[in-house]
């Protein structure tokens with residue numbers, strides 16, 4: 001039994017687990033240029049907010065190596081351009097822009113181009129290592145919160161493959177498995193592209209966790225009949241007031257948690273907070289290809305030309321969230337105040353609103 005890793009850096013080469021091929025093929029891809037990294041993020045070969053940020057950071061550092069100039073100013077301009085390009089690969093997860101900003105700040109500190117190149121790479125490695133530590137710490141906090149709760153529901157994949165290791169929402173299950181603490185996890189399949197069925201189920205099986213797959217529309221029935229005791233999800237962007245964007249369907253689960261009077265937890269690292277955004281209405285929501293809904297395995301399931309609305313994320317209002325679990329500790333309402341008190345300006349993403 002082992003926890004799968006999706007991003008590998010060996011000091012020279014960046015390889016990622018192709019999440020589009022999971023669970024039926026385990027294939028690692030080498031990403032060599034910025035365009036490879038853009039494509040991997042855009043096409044969801046690498047996905048999940050922290051994993052996108054880490055991969056983009058390596059991408060920017062790798063891309064910078066090929067910019068051949070002695071002028072620090074020209075080099076900075078190349079890096080800014082590459083960062084803007086990578087940042088346009090997906091809109092909702094704030095970890096992407098956050099990681100790229102950290103690297104851009106490093107270039108501004110550099111005295112010359114060779115030093116800037118080294119600083120870029122070092123920062124990418126640092127972001128990667130920090131994320132693993134953050135996820136582990138989120139898992140520890142979540143285990144405390146989930147004491148006495150065994151049957152837990154989740155959606156999408158906020159797991160090891162969506163981060164450096166362990167995941168956010170799935171971290172307590174991986175850590176629990178290492179320590180003989182058994183959970184019964186119910187994974188929503190996560191239409192339209194099945195991150196729950198393909199990734200969460202596979203990943204938890206690899207780790208020896210008891211996992212049961214349901215379709216998204218079975219959530220209410222399952223909470224009632226299987227006596228689900230808590231719901232835990234990840235996040236792509238958390239506004240200053242605690243409103244949380246995550247995979248489409250998350251908001252439904254939060255409403256169900258309220259209806260059944262069970263706790264609804266969001267697990268996310270500090271890098272997922274965006275204090276420059278006052279509330280969830282300002283979070284950009286990605287809309288994806290209609291074929292994700294009209295087709296299954298390339299075959300049409302709806303009449304040709306059907307009008308489609310395909311938002312990839314929704315925003316759960318803060319008042320439906322019981323607690324937000326971060327690596328620095330657990331935040332509960334009043335979110336506006338408690339988020340700032342715990343994180344302060346440490347997200348680097350804006351001032352107090």
Ligand SMILES: CSC[C@@H](O)[C@@H](O)C(=O)COP(=O)(O)O
Pocket residue numbers: 047048049050093155156157158159162163167168169195233234235236246247248312
């Ligand atoms: C730790 S990953 C948290 C979120 O990024 C995750 O729950 C999610 O919504 C991912 O969406 P995806 O479209 O698969 O990138």
